[in-house]
Amino acid sequence: MFLVAGDLLTSSNMSDDNQVKCYKFKVKGMHCASCELLLESKLSSLPGVRKVDAKLGSNMIEIHTTSSSSAEELASAISKVVEKDGYLIDQQLYKTNQFDEWFYSVPLSVFFILVYAVVVRAGLFQSDVTNLDERLQVFVLGIGASLSSCMALVGGIVFSISSALDGQPPGKRYLYHASFHLGRLIGFFFLGGLIGVVGSVLKPSAGFSVVLNLLVVFVFLILGISQIFPQSFSKFQFRLPKLFGRLVVKLKVSSPQSSFLIGALTFFIPCGFTNSIQIKALESGSFLSSAIIMFTFALGTLPVLAMISFASTNLSERFNNGIFKKTIGILILALAFYNLILVLNRI
Template sequence: MNQKRRKMAVSGMHCPSCEIVVSRELSKIQSVVLHKVSHRDGFIDLTCSEPDLPKIHDVIRKSGYSVGSEPNPVHRKNSMNDFIQIILLLIIILSFGRIVMSFGILGFFPDMGETVGPFSALLLGLAASVSTCLALLGGVVISFGTAFGNMRSHLLFHLGRFGAFFVFGGVLGVIGSLFGFMNNVNFILTIFVSIVMLYMGLHILGIVPSITKFGFHLPKSLSRKFHSAGTPLLIGLLTFFLPCGFTQSAQLAAMVSGGFIGGALIMGAFALGTFPVLLGIGLGSTYTKGLKSGLGGKFIGILIVIFAIYSFNNVLKIEGVSLIPSFGESVPQVEISENGYQEVHMTVDYGFEPDEFTIKKDVPVKWIINGENISGCVSSIIVPDLDLSFKLKEGEQIIEFTPTEAGNIYFSCSMGMVSGSFNVIE
């Protein structure tokens, strides 16, 4: 039989785990010699005969990919239709968010008081499961599925994964709380989390390439051998330590969450977000492959970009800069009491209410804080301009200071997610 070396375009591959799938299935055809599979450049390099081509095409299609006329790189440029969809979704999401905020509905969802809370961590996990996180876990899950191949083993794997993420997330929260007043550390971590989230969101939208392009993925040799590393429960536990950009951003968010519960909820929610897609892949399902490029993927990508910008903006506000304009009403000036103090009353209820005050220069201020629901990020307050940092407590506490310069004095929770300001006038 006349053998010929061919380079064949394959579309749909987006990570090293896809290369493992294609390589494994093509190796079952005895007369085919496989030289290279590249998800980045969208092709396979092999030697085969003409009669082998229908078998090869069939194997590729059954694996969830398609054969094209030319290489289809992993980073496909968006079409005009894609950009129109992104813009329309952005308008819808922002409009809906504006309506929700105007009715005060967010007050019923306390976890949203922290930008990187369980809800956004859940979305981040879902996004991770169809992008770079899959590059790390995909090969492990596929090899694991081949080795064990039953629902019980898959459930044990995810139980170990969720348990590890919940417990170790809590530990990260405790570690982070020990550095709660190291403001520069918190600001740097928050900025880093925001940048990573922004990149991931833009990648999901098809605007920037996958982080795997820069080499951040589990070696395929390790992915192939991982099924012999131990029980399903242990394998799931060890996935906490895989170096995935999505996972690391969630881990950083857990570290600055303020305590065990906050960190545990963030990492637990992240693990739950990855569960549906990873389980589907493990059971041999291919219905999830199109999620990233569809409207659902764009929706998730836009939300993550919004969370990232909002988080980054809150850090900048502490330094007197804001990327997002304020549309609030003018803030009335605080009146001076009979004892000569300007009394400022603020309630902490998963946030600061109110969060803006107008005070006079050179007049002592009594900042009366009523702590109702203090947890996670809002368990402490920092005021960089006054060199103040203090823990919040349930009930009333009073902070005194005297503003000596006109301008804005910004304050926030320890990680900059919830903030407010004093407008000092002459």
């Protein structure tokens, strides 16, 4: 997910009175606002850390700490924290074999694209509300999101629910987790529907629909490229303000109802995958169609998040490698060009 460079870029005393020091480190691999939130959440737990500010645009992380540790010791502590979640440190960067990643990711991508094309050509399960082609795209993106760093923050919320219920009877733990996932599905349905209502108000002409579709294509392109080359294109992503995600993360689980509410509010966690589907839902211009689009996306993320809840398994860590990221990136780029062709045919 991330590569935290071990070299300290700058170090300065903020206050000699309370001995608070500010360290800035280069961070490689950030590609969405969820990466910022996840880094801030993880590194805030380090001893002596007063404040953590991760910045996607500059790929920097700023740590304010009262610790007497040197820059090198702090870098080592950071490495230990990120390695727990399958992250890499700079020394491991040179072990990455780019040729092997492309060697496996390209054939895998071609295979999935062919499967997708066969299913779409078969024309199965068409409906009047939204067609199979669109549902498949959204569902596939949901699966990809659940195995990427974009869902790591949501997975962290799921783990926090587990921690809050540590020692409680299994039935109670299952109830809270089920409430969270139910809240996420229902929240995405109704909040997604509201996006469609907004779209119906903002949609005065066919030209506006084309513009929104082109925006979806653009977001898909940036999202796909950022998965393949995260360092180069992360700053160009569309995203909601990080404040939304921070508010959701700070919510505490005190009852099944609060767990349900937190699940619904994950709709507002900044993530490139989620934001791209939200734009697609906006273009639909109707409550039901938009609601189904967002519900389908949430449904795609459900299997992995459910496994995190009920089996304490974080699949995103196991798939956190260059081969998987490049495969997902290529698939998203394929969807971007496919949608571009559809848009051009409508002009």
